[in-house]
Amino acid sequence: MGAKIKLIEYYLPERILTNKELEKVYPEWSATKLEKKVGIKQRHIAGPNETSLDLAANAATKLLEKEDKNLIDFVLFCTQSPEYLLPTSACLLQAKLGLRTEIGALDFNLGCSGYVYGLAIAKGMINSGLCKNVLLVTGETYSKFIAEDDISNRSIFGDAGSATIVTYSEEDMLGEFVFGTDGNGAENLIVKELTARNSYILPTNGRPTLYMNGPEIFNFTIETIPPLLQKVITKNKLQITDINYFILHQANKYILEFLISEMCLDISKCHIDMLNYGNTVSNTIPIALKDSLEQGRIKEGDKVLLAGFGVGYSWGSTIITI
Amino acid sequence: MNENFLTLFADALEKEPSDMSMDDEFRNYEEWNSLAVLAVIAMIKQNFNITIPRKDFDELKTVSDLFEYIQAHR
Numbered sequence: 311m312g313a314k315i316k317l318i319e320y321y322l323p324e325r326i327l328t329n330k331e332l333e334k335v336y337p338e339w340s341a342t343k344l345e346k347k348v349g350i351k352q353r354h355i356a357g358p359n360e361t362s363l364d365l366a367a368n369a370a371t372k373l374l375e376k377e378d379k380n381l382i383d384f385v386l387f388c389t390q391s392p393e394y395l396l397p398t399s400a401c402l403l404q405a406k407l408g409l410r411t412e413i414g415a416l417d418f419n420l421g422c423s424g425y426v427y428g429l430a431i432a433k434g435m436i437n438s439g440l441c442k443n444v445l446l447v448t449g450e451t452y453s454k455f456i457a458e459d460d461i462s463n464r465s466i467f468g469d470a471g472s473a474t475i476v477t478y479s480e481e482d483m484l485g486e487f488v489f490g491t492d493g494n495g496a497e498n499l500i501v502k503e504l505t506a507r508n509s510y511i512l513p514t515n516g517r518p519t520l521y522m523n524g525p526e527i528f529n530f531t532i533e534t535i536p537p538l539l540q541k542v543i544t545k546n547k548l549q550i551t552d553i554n555y556f557i558l559h560q561a562n563k564y565i566l567e568f569l570i571s572e573m574c575l576d577i578s579k580c581h582i583d584m585l586n587y588g589n590t591v592s593n594t595i596p597i598a599l600k601d602s603l604e605q606g607r608i609k610e611g612d613k614v615l616l617a618g619f620g621v622g623y624s625w626g627s628t629i630i631t632i
Numbered sequence: 633m634n635e636n637f638l639t640l641f642a643d644a645l646e647k648e649p650s651d652m653s654m655d656d657e658f659r660n661y662e663e664w665n666s667l668a669v670l671a672v673i674a675m676i677k678q679n680f681n682i683t684i685p686r687k688d689f690d691e692l693k694t695v696s697d698l699f700e701y702i703q704a705h706r
Contacts, residue, residue, distance in 0.1 A: 338665075339665075347667050348667070462666040523686060524666050524669065524670065525669050525670070525673055525686050525689065526685075526686045528669075528670050528673050528674075529673065529683040529684075529685070529686070532673075532674075532677055532683060533683055564667070564670055564671075564674075565670075568674050568677075568678075571678075572677075572678070
């Protein structure tokens with residue numbers, strides 16, 4: 311008994327924010343330098359009335375053009391920008407997609423590690439016989455939390471939605487998982503306003519605003535990710551040379567190149583492509599997987615290492631077989 | 633050693649070492665921005681294998697402060 315990824319689709323909002331536009335607002339930031347360093351040329355930004363749920367639903371709709379929606383027996387929705395405080399966005403998604411009512415649906419709140427956790431939950435549910443076809447959906451709109459004058463975050467983050475069907479398979483194509491959590495890093499990537507801890511108060515004329523301590527997040531990443539990859543390879547009883555392709559969370563090119571060099575990985579086996587998307591949080595891994603499959607960078611039988619890491623801190627990794 | 637460090641620091645900032653001195657307050661460099669911070673963190677990790685907690689880093693003012701911190705924590 312096992313589980314496998316059957317289909318992936320993603321959706322990007324229409325509006326595009328280019329480096330050229332950012333350069334006009336912040337002349338001290340060169341568009342070409344930004345592209346060269348962080349590996350991002352443009353990012354998609356959700357419209358004023360477009361939510362994470364909308365992006366996720368659009369991705370799921372594309373997916374359900376190829377799959378009988380009545381097969382879905384569980385919905386997992388990963389987002390940190392839910393439609394409402396309550397009810398659960400996944401319940402709204404069930405209605406929006408016209409899925410059966412005899413199914414389970416829940417949200418889980420994770421960021422850059424979310425897709426790997428979603429695969430783990432789906433695998434656990436399928437392997438224990440709770441369900442057969444899980445619709446794993448991610449949707450994120452960090453742009454709505456980013457202050458107008460916050461050039462660092464505006465240049466990095468983009469909005470997107472993704473949908474994946476994880477289905478029952480005779481052979482287990484989703485390998486062993488390694489997880490990690492360190493809530494001591496919570497303050498380094500956080501949105502504090504309009505939350506229980508702050509009595510649901512918003513500053514006058516204010517909005518919930520994302521704070522990121524970039525240097526601390528970078529420190530966390532370079533300390534945590536190399537051992538994480540070692541652990542997941544060992545846990546799957548593989549050697550590093552058995553891995554055909556590495557898809558790490560596409561945080562930015564600078565961080566990825568640093569990690570690749572630290573771990574002496576073959577850069578041609580590592581996915582670095584957020585040029586047209588930016589860092590789309592929980593969407594980067596499904597986008598990378600879908601693009602890699604379509605572009606022939608990975609093929610049937612390949613072992614692909616996935617690793618997500620970030621806000622929480624939360625991190626997780628697994629090795630899948632395509 | 634000091635000179636080597638100044639060169640490494642200059643490379644990270646894509647600056648000429650001749651335009652810099654160990655007594656400079658590095659946050660005053662026009663090249664100093666959020667990307668430069670990452671470049672300096674990466675340079676320190678790669679060359680000295682240490683990461684500097686943000687609260688310590690914020691206390692360091694000059695290139696020389698940074699150099700001495702690294703010497704003390706290697």
